[in-house]
Amino acid sequence: MTELRFEKLTKKYGKKVALDEFSCTLTDGVYGLLGPNGAGKTTLINIIVKLISQTSGEVFFDGKNIHNISNEYFDSIGYMPQYPKFYPNYTAIQLLDYLCAIKGIDKKRSKTRIDEMLSFVNLSDEADKKVGAFSGGMRQRLAIAAAMLNDPKVLILDEPTAGLDPKERIRFRNIISRLSENRIVLLATHIVSDVEYIAKECIL
Numbered sequence: 001m002t003e004l005r006f007e008k009l010t011k012k013y014g015k016k017v018a019l020d021e022f023s024c025t026l027t028d029g030v031y032g033l034l035g036p037n038g039a040g041k042t043t044l045i046n047i048i049v050k051l052i053s054q055t056s057g058e059v060f061f062d063g064k065n066i067h068n069i070s071n072e073y074f075d076s077i078g079y080m081p082q083y084p085k086f087y088p089n090y091t092a093i094q095l096l097d098y099l100c101a102i103k104g105i106d107k108k109r110s111k112t113r114i115d116e117m118l119s120f121v122n123l124s125d126e127a128d129k130k131v132g133a134f135s136g137g138m139r140q141r142l143a144i145a146a147a148m149l150n151d152p153k154v155l156i157l158d159e160p161t162a163g164l165d166p167k168e169r170i171r172f173r174n175i176i177s178r179l180s181e182n183r184i185v186l187l188a189t190h191i192v193s194d195v196e197y198i199a200k201e202c203i204l
Contacts, residue, residue, distance in 0.1 A: 001027050001028050002027065002028055002061075002062060002076075002153040002154065002183060002184050003025060003026070003027055003060075003061070003062055003063065004025070004026045004048075004059070004060070004061055004154055004184055005024070005025045005026070005059070005060040005061075005063075006022055006023055006024050006025075006057065006058075006059055006060075007023055007057055007058045007059075007060070008021040008022070008023055008056065008057040008058075009021070009022040009023070009044070009047065009054050009056075009057035009058070009059065010022070010054060010055045010056045010057050011040075011043050011047065011052070011054050011055050012055045018040045018043040019040050019043055019044060019047075019054070019057075021057065022040075022044070022057070024203060026184050026186065027184065028180070028181075028182060028183060028184055029180050029184065029185070029199075029200040029201075030176060030177065030180040030185045030187060030195065030198050030199045030200060031184070031185065031186050031187065031199055031200070031201050031202070031203060032187055032189065032194070032195030032196075032199035032201070032202040032203065033045075033186055033187060033188040033189070033202075033203050034189065034190065034192065034195065034202050034203065035190065036190050037190065041158070041188040042082075042158060042188070044188075045079075045156055045158055045186070045188060047059065048077075048154075048156060048186070049077060049079050049156060050066065050070075050073075050074075061073050061076065061154070075104075075150060076152055076153040076154060077152050077153075077154050077156070078147035078148055078149075078150060078152030078154070078155040078156065079147055079155075079156045079158075080143045080144060080146070080147040080155075080156065080157045080158065080160055081143075081158050082158040082159040082162060083162075084139065084140075084143040084146070086131045086139065086142070086143075087131065088130065088131055088132025089130060089131075089132060090130065090131055091127065091128050091129060091130055091131070092118065092123055092126055092127050092128070092129060092131060092134075092142055092145075093114060093118070093127045093128060095131055095142070095146070096110075096114045096117065096118070096142075096145060096146060096149065097110060097114060099146050099149055100113065100114065100149055103149055103150050105149060105150060110149075113149055113151075114145075114149070117144075117145035117146075117148050117149060118145060120145065120148070120175070120178075121141035121142065121144050121145045121175060122141065122171075123138065123141055123142060123145065126138065136163050136164060136168075137164050137165070137168035137171070137172075140160060140161070140164060140168070140172065141171075141172070141175070143160075144157075144160070144172075144175060144179075148179070152183060153183050153184065154183060154184045154186070155179060155183055155184070155185045155186070156185075156186045156188075157176070157185065157186070157187045157188065158188045159188060159189055159190070160172060160176070160187065160189075160194075161173075161189065161191065161194050169193075169194065173194065173197065173198055176198060177198045180198070187199065
């Protein structure tokens, strides 16, 4: 079982405190990271994916400090930002193939993995369609496929249902629920209904 542990995590921007000695332990399952804009959700995510450093405190992945295991840690993380941006002239399959190369996934495995992920998010029939022609919901599902290419142990989703209609929101919640069986899924949102039925715990 995967474990992600935070010990007295603090982040300050000048005099502003975004995180104040935050401590928590996550294991396999969906966790809702709830709060309004400015509550520190994105700050916590950016620390987890090592885009920024904390002011103090530590983050441990399976008992090891993440600053001591960079390659192993990055290989275990999948991240979907709030507004994922894709090359609009790439087809879905071209984009995922490009991302596999960036993630260091070998050619043989990448083809299998791309097919699996397109099927998982119900985009197999759109594989050769240019991403610029995708609807908002399709782009969000493609972003999930992209984040899952390396089969991460920790999947981080930042406001994944932003701008989606009610039908796509339900579809998205179902996908997220299925993804959580063997990994930690951290879902940051300000919408309670996105997590109330699928999260085993909410972090406020």
